[in-house]
Amino acid sequence: MHARTFAPILAATFAAGLVTAGQAHAAPTDADAPALAERVVMYDASASAEFRTAVDRGAAVWNESVDSVELRPAAAGQRANIRILADNGWPRALTTSLGNGTVYIGRQAVSQGYDTVRISAHELGHILGLPDRKPGPCTSLMSGSSAGVSCTNPYPDAAERAEVEDNFGLGPAHSAAVPGKVVVD
Incomplete structure (x- = not known):
């Protein structure tokens, strides 16, 4: 709890x-x-096309998993910290600072069989300050694609949850998110 x-x-x-x-x-x-x-981080998934439900579920996974930050959908016209877009490339995140950036839900990974909710939660994890941890097991959300297409686990493990809690509990100085860094999964 x-x-x-x-x-x-x-x-x-x-x-x-x-x-x-x-x-x-x-x-x-x-x-x-x-x-x-908790710190509230607003996201705009209006351009996430067919991935809107998966994005909302990925945000809900983080809300169920951590206390120091809450992801909420931005209302029309409201400023969002995170923009979420669908495109034909590979999923990736461009962080501008802790809790801010752009997420691309790439159709290339989806066409290869990767789970859309796991992709969404993983990419949001980058915005929350987490790096990739490849290769890694399915139990690690940030193992990303290295866990294989059969992995549908969208939940962060205990270490990932603790890192996000630390990132938001202690502030941006403790963040792994590097402004302007593109994380391609």
């Missing part, structure tokens, strides 16, 4: 614990409280 679920419980528990062993303690100020709110 993730911190989003526990935040209200933690707040109540913390507030109840202000008086301990007969001693009164001052309530913490907002500056003293840890940042429990």
Whole structure:
């Protein structure tokens, strides 16, 4: 279970614990409280063509897997951090900074039999600061195509989840995303 679920419980528990062993303690100020709110990253999948459902599912996988960042579809006219496009090439991501960039869901990999939800989650992983980890097993989302066409696992493993939590919990200075870097899978 993730911190989003526990935040209200933690707040109540913390507030109840202000008086301990007969001693009164001052309530913490907002500056003293840890940042429990996740960073929201907006994505625009309006140009993802036939991959729109797979993109939304890939974003949902990340939302189910980590607490420090939430991927949300941008409303029409709303500024998006991530643009997602369909094209005829190989899937790839162009990062501009942590949580920002362009993802291409390439039809070439899909025509070879790779799973569209895994592709989407993998490419979003690059935008969230993760590098490729090839070769690798199907249990590693960032192993990408090296896991083979039979691999349909769209979920990041524990190390990948922890890295994204660290990237967004500690800020862009800890990110593996390199501005202007194209990651071709």
